[in-house]
Amino acid sequence: MLKIIKSLIVLLIIIIVLFIVIGIFLPKDYTVSRSVVIDASPQQIHPYLNNLNNWPKWSPWAENDPTLKVTVGDISSGIGASQSWIGKDGDGSLVITESSIREGIDYDLEFNKGQFRCKGIFEYIPEGQGTDVIWEMRGKVDTPVLGGYFAAKMDTWVGKEFENGLKNLKKVVEENK
Numbered sequence: 001m002l003k004i005i006k007s008l009i010v011l012l013i014i015i016i017v018l019f020i021v022i023g024i025f026l027p028k029d030y031t032v033s034r035s036v037v038i039d040a041s042p043q044q045i046h047p048y049l050n051n052l053n054n055w056p057k058w059s060p061w062a063e064n065d066p067t068l069k070v071t072v073g074d075i076s077s078g079i080g081a082s083q084s085w086i087g088k089d090g091d092g093s094l095v096i097t098e099s100s101i102r103e104g105i106d107y108d109l110e111f112n113k114g115q116f117r118c119k120g121i122f123e124y125i126p127e128g129q130g131t132d133v134i135w136e137m138r139g140k141v142d143t144p145v146l147g148g149y150f151a152a153k154m155d156t157w158v159g160k161e162f163e164n165g166l167k168n169l170k171k172v173v174e175e176n177k
Helices: 002-025 042-050 052-057 146-176
Strands: 029-038 069-072 082-087 090-100 104-111 116-127 130-140
Touching (some): 029 146, 042 052, 042 116, 042 130, 042 146, 130 146
Antiparallel strands (some): 090 104, 104 116
């Protein structure tokens, strides 16, 4: 009986050491990217992305969190536009850093009082009579050991939300062009 307990303890230690070693060597960088073709020009799409007051019309986040409270900053459109939020899963903020009616927007994101930072991008690519809109988020999870595991799961956690948001954006833009 004592031999079995010792074997189980050794096995548990090996599993823990493997988890730690693998976590140390996993990449900490991540990219989440989704796209949709919208039957509209970039000029028709841009106001829904560039103006943060229009985000509630298509954003997927409020659908999943009815407690979400979003506050748009003094500048609501274009470079420098900002918003912050708080909900059941934490808090965050967003600032638009680049804006082009032909190419899209870039924005900086912070979560949990700046503990996690990443870059968001909406890119417009002409596609026939429409526009391919690519929504991308890039970042790095620097948390020791667990960061690589979190980075590996980021696409699973965020990708479906991006798909829902792009589906909503497509519907809103195409109905209102």
